[in-house]
Amino acid sequence: MAVRAVRIAMNGVTGRMGYRQHLVRSLLALREQGGLDLGNGTTLMPEPVLVGRREHALAALAARHGLREWTTDLEAVLADPSVDIYFDSQVTSAREDALRKAIAAGKHLYTEKPTATRSEGARELARLAREAGVKHGVVQDKLFLPGLRKLKRLVDGGFFGRILSVRGEFGYWVFEGDWQEAQRPSWNYRAEHGGGIVVDMFPHWEYVLHHLFGRVTSVQAHVTTHIPRRWDERGEPYRATADDAAYGIFELEGGAVAQINSSWAVRVHRDELVEFQVDGTEGSAVAGLRRCRAQHRSATPKPVWNPDLPQAEPFRAQWQEVPDNGEFDNGFKAQWELFLRHVALDTPYAWDLAAGARGVQLAELGLRSAAEGRRLPVPELSL
Structure with a gap:
C-alpha cells in the first residue's frame, strides 16, 4: 500500500x-x-x-x-x-x-x-x-460524540414523532484562581481577547441544533458575568470583562423551542457536563457526551403531583438505555x-467556514439580544 x-x-x-x-x-x-x-x-x-x-x-x-x-x-x-x-x-x-x-x-x-x-x-x-x-x-x-450520535439515530428513526422542545444544560464551576487553579485560561474571561461563554458556546449550540433538529430562527438571551474578579496564570487578580453565563431560548425551524443554559459558575448535579433533553409527541430522550436514554410514549408513567407524600416513583429507572450499536472513536x-x-x-x-459563520452569527445576535433585552430573528446566512 x-x-x-x-x-x-x-x-x-x-x-x-x-x-x-x-x-x-x-x-x-x-x-x-x-x-x-x-x-x-x-x-x-x-x-x-x-x-x-x-x-x-x-x-x-x-x-x-x-x-x-x-x-x-x-x-x-x-x-x-x-x-x-x-x-x-x-x-x-x-x-x-x-x-x-x-x-x-x-x-x-x-x-x-x-x-x-x-x-x-x-x-x-x-x-x-x-x-x-x-x-x-x-x-x-459535539456532533461526533457517542451521546449525540445516538440521539441523532433516534431523530432519524422518527422516535420522537413531532419534536416539541429541547432543553440543554452545560457547564461546571471554573475556579477563580485564587485558592485553586482555574481550569480555563484567563483570556476566556477577557472580552478584549475574544473571551466569553456566548462567543465560546453559542457556535456549538448552533450546529448541534441545526444538525439535529432544524435551523435556529430566533434567539433571546440573558447574559451575565457572575464572577467579576478572577486570578490569572501568574496569580495576579484581574477584572473579568467577558460573560461567564448565558441563558438562551432558541426557536427552531419547524416550531420546536430550545432552552440552553451555559455557565462556568454552576456546580454539576447531572450525569455529564452537558445534557440535552428532547421531548416529542411519541417519546423523549436525554443525551450527554456518551450516554443516551429514551422513554417511549407507551412506556411513559403517569405521575401525580402530591406535595404531601414522599415521591415513590423511580423516574430515572424508567428510562431505557440507547445501545451503542457500534464503536465510537474520539x-x-x-x-x-x-x-x-x-x-x-x-x-x-x-x-x-459557512457553517462556522452561522455559529458566529448566532453568538453575535445572542449578545445583541441580551444587550437590547428582546428576541431577535436569525436570518439565513448569505455570503
Missing part, C-alpha cells in the same frame, strides 16, 4: 485543546495506527508542523512526541509549498488574521471555532476560501479523518 504524506501546520497546539484533542488524540493517534486508509490503495500519513509563539514550549512538545518540525514563523510555514493544510487553535482574537493569511497562501484549512470575533469577518473568510478554491473545515466536535479524531478524506479524495464535507 502506498503511503502519502500530508503536512499540516498546527498553530496553537501549546494550548489545552489544541494539544490534547487535536495533536495527541487525533493526528498522533492516526500516525500510531499506521495512518488513514483512504480505501484506494493509499494510506494518508499526517506530518504535523508545530507553530506557535513560545519557542521553548514548542521545542518541549516536539521532543516529547518525537516530532522534528516546529517554528515560531507563521509566514514562513505558509510560504512553504510542501505544507498542505493550515490548522488553527489559537486564541479567538488571533484566528481571523491567520486564516486570511492561510487562504491567501492557497492552503487548505481546518480551524477551531469561533472562526472570527464578528459575523462579518466570519462570512468574509467563507467567501475568500470559496473564491480561492481551497478546502475548509470547522471543528464541530470525536475530534473522527472529524479530522473526514476532513482529511475531503482534502485527499474530494468527498463531501458539510462543516465548512
Whole structure:
C-alpha cells in the first residue's frame, strides 16, 4: 500500500485543546495506527508542523512526541509549498488574521471555532476560501460524540414523532484562581481577547441544533458575568470583562423551542457536563457526551403531583438505555479523518467556514439580544 504524506501546520497546539484533542488524540493517534486508509490503495500519513509563539514550549512538545518540525514563523510555514493544510487553535482574537493569511497562501484549512470575533469577518473568510478554491473545515466536535450520535439515530428513526422542545444544560464551576487553579485560561474571561461563554458556546449550540433538529430562527438571551474578579496564570487578580453565563431560548425551524443554559459558575448535579433533553409527541430522550436514554410514549408513567407524600416513583429507572450499536472513536479524531478524506479524495464535507459563520452569527445576535433585552430573528446566512 502506498503511503502519502500530508503536512499540516498546527498553530496553537501549546494550548489545552489544541494539544490534547487535536495533536495527541487525533493526528498522533492516526500516525500510531499506521495512518488513514483512504480505501484506494493509499494510506494518508499526517506530518504535523508545530507553530506557535513560545519557542521553548514548542521545542518541549516536539521532543516529547518525537516530532522534528516546529517554528515560531507563521509566514514562513505558509510560504512553504510542501505544507498542505493550515490548522488553527489559537486564541479567538488571533484566528481571523491567520486564516486570511492561510487562504491567501492557497492552503487548505481546518480551524477551531469561533472562526472570527464578528459575523462579518466570519462570512468574509467563507467567501475568500470559496473564491480561492481551497478546502475548509470547522471543528464541530459535539456532533461526533457517542451521546449525540445516538440521539441523532433516534431523530432519524422518527422516535420522537413531532419534536416539541429541547432543553440543554452545560457547564461546571471554573475556579477563580485564587485558592485553586482555574481550569480555563484567563483570556476566556477577557472580552478584549475574544473571551466569553456566548462567543465560546453559542457556535456549538448552533450546529448541534441545526444538525439535529432544524435551523435556529430566533434567539433571546440573558447574559451575565457572575464572577467579576478572577486570578490569572501568574496569580495576579484581574477584572473579568467577558460573560461567564448565558441563558438562551432558541426557536427552531419547524416550531420546536430550545432552552440552553451555559455557565462556568454552576456546580454539576447531572450525569455529564452537558445534557440535552428532547421531548416529542411519541417519546423523549436525554443525551450527554456518551450516554443516551429514551422513554417511549407507551412506556411513559403517569405521575401525580402530591406535595404531601414522599415521591415513590423511580423516574430515572424508567428510562431505557440507547445501545451503542457500534464503536465510537474520539470525536475530534473522527472529524479530522473526514476532513482529511475531503482534502485527499474530494468527498463531501458539510462543516465548512459557512457553517462556522452561522455559529458566529448566532453568538453575535445572542449578545445583541441580551444587550437590547428582546428576541431577535436569525436570518439565513448569505455570503
